[in-house]
Amino acid sequence: MSQTHKAAAMSVCPSCEEPLEEADRFCGACGYDLSATGRPPRSGAPEAGRDAAEEPEEPASVEWPAAPELDSSDLPAPVHLPTDLQGTDSGGSELPADVRFDGPPSDEEFRIAAPDPRTATPEELASTPPAGTKLCVACRAGHVDPDGYCENCGHAQPRERDHMEQELDAVAAVSDRGLRHHRNEDSFAISSAALPDGSAAVVAVVCDGVSSATRPDDASLAATRAATEALHEALPRGTHPQQAMHESIVAAAEAVNALAEEPETAREHKPHQNAPACTFVASVVTKELLVVGWIGDSRAYWVPDDREAPAARLTEDDSWAAQMVAAGLMSEAEAYADERAHAITGWLGADAYELEPHTASFKPDRPGVVVVCTDGLWNYAESVDEMARVLPADAARNPLHSAQVLVGHALDGGGHDNVTVAVLPFPVPQSGAGSA
Template sequence: MSQTPQLPQLSACPTCEEPPQSGDHYCDNCGADLTAAAPPGTAPTGGASTGAPSAGGASSGGASAGRVPEPEDYPLAAPAPAPPAADPRAGAALGAPDVPGAPDVPGASGAAERTGGGPEADPGLNGGAGRPRCVACQEGTIDQDGYCEHCGHAQARERDHMERELAGVAAASDRGLRHHRNEDAFSVSAAALPDGSPAVVAVVCDGVSSATRPDDASAAAAQAADASLRASLPRGSHPQQAMNEAIVAAAEAVNSLALEPGSAAHEEQQQRQQNAPACTIVSAVVTPGILTVGWIGDSRAYWVPDDRTTPAARLTEDDSWAAQMVAAGLMSEAEAYADERAHAITGWLGADAYELEPHTASFKPDRPGVVVVCTDGLWNYAESAEEMALALPPDARSRPLHSAQVLVGHALDGGGHDNVTVAVVPFPAPPGRAGSA
């Protein structure tokens, strides 16, 4: 009996550089057609590509080496031979409506939102005429796993790119150029204090990739913290106390994910799951004259004044191995952050966290400026307060959404090795419509 002939195959996916398994026709990571991309006569192989990113995110060779990749260099789906398809990350899924990617804020008005359209955002996903068409071949419909049933290409996910703007705050989040999904989440909102003055809220969470369901953890934490702040601030709670309660509420929301039926924690009589869903959190609240921040983990908040001759400042301290080494006087900051253990976090939200220690601080800035609240996907490319100020547009306070977009672009231009999420909160908060979100 003759053996079944093996189709030619590349040693790495031409779209995401993921090494395929021997005999794969489609990329397990992004769904690209490996057989169509392979040159004639190429021997099948399952070996790793020399151009694939290393564990640290740097490329060890290949076609992309020697230049800074642009966002369009890494589309979610490899383009079909014909006809040419639009970039799915621009929300080009045929028939897919724009659906808010950020957690919904009841009663919000005047908000500008944009997300990458995709199967997760389409109510007709499970069948019927409402199912979206593939952005690559424009013929096949999309299955529940997000792949085209005709050509196998992966489609854009709802959270791949998210933006939201309200009066006095804006945020943007992007999957980045290396990760296959966005595990960050954010929430922005506003509330009215008892005297009618406005309070503006921004929450940013970063899912811990080594844990289970990091994307669910970050979304649950962001929504719970936002809801807690919008409930406690109108009651007259001090912003610092409200922030502490919000972080506790976020922790409880993440903990509950490990106790859902079918999870390891539930099957073990609700014992702590060794690798429970986990995330970091950082949040900022701007009230008249007071700026309050709260955090656990290594997501950060920065203060950047309008007058750039005045020094910017970092408002948070990382819960990380590097920060502990510096605090103990065992290493300089440069030495600690150059170590491969630098970003190992020592504090997080999750059922397997050692203990819950929310950090909160309040400040009274004496001049106008903005608070930049972000994940390490941004600050890895603008680590010091001075670098963050240089990356931020000079008109950030009057154009917070544009500024958030610019900062996301700064991280993508720098390499985009992680998910990128940033909120820009002007100080002082603009007057009016305090209770509109």
């Protein structure tokens, strides 16, 4: 068996147990040389499902509650925050040019320059690799192979999505690979749009690729782009923001579904088998309305500027734990302590169940911020009280700094997952409207 086939036969790194991809030659977490062993995957491992770890087995006696239906033509009246909301405390493509990447040095810093033939010795000319050869950012000596690994030390080279930050006037977002994953499978998009009355609306879309699926990073990126485009088409036309949110989730689902039909997916799996997938959460904030939409277990929180007032969670997880609680089979503490807690029951993807977008609108009675995030953050600040404590007091005035603090909190807590967060102040400042 060739070294490549040995590496492909493993599902986790023998050294640190980090999940591996089929073509990995080195572990992206610890740099372990996968060609040095032919260790097979752990025996008895279940077939990958819609969880980053394992697919849970449903108890035979459970009768799952039906998901609520949304009549998109008859939208419910907005809920007034915070008093009326009974929240629960349960637990490789092109990117926009204005996204800032804080992490790896520029490629040019680690590219070899050709020696000057007028001054170089014959030995130097013979031993110098071709001009433009990329050097490892870790050892600064080894050459980087086409797969992005150092041929000397095996270190995985940083990708452009490893750490991303973006800030507009009234919204900011930060995304980080975390400390355990070998790539960032999250994606976000933030923007502003002009409404027909001349006021501004601010949009944030955050998606979390399902790690056990094919091409999770492409799925999250496709979903954020499609949803943002749909919102920017609907809002200026005067479409109610909650209806626009519903349409954006449908557009995101169609974009992710399309990935299952592409040749790149077919090379790994048949269409609709372990298809590209992601979760979804988004928010639209105007001068008087707050709208959220979601599928999966990415969340939105409301934190008022007055920290004496109660905060709230605006979304309900599509997860095993949430269904156990809703069915009355477990308490929240019991459900979220179970190893199956984070297995999701709803997602965007060609192999998902029937798409049932969740949307809700609110009319907060005081200023505050909306925190839109993946589980890479809320795993370390699960309850609304914890989220409010971690969020800086000046979040409405400094959304980028606040997003940075929240991501830092997740990394300090262990950073076991990709972490992405957007912070949207409410109400939206009406100094101007546009798109970005």
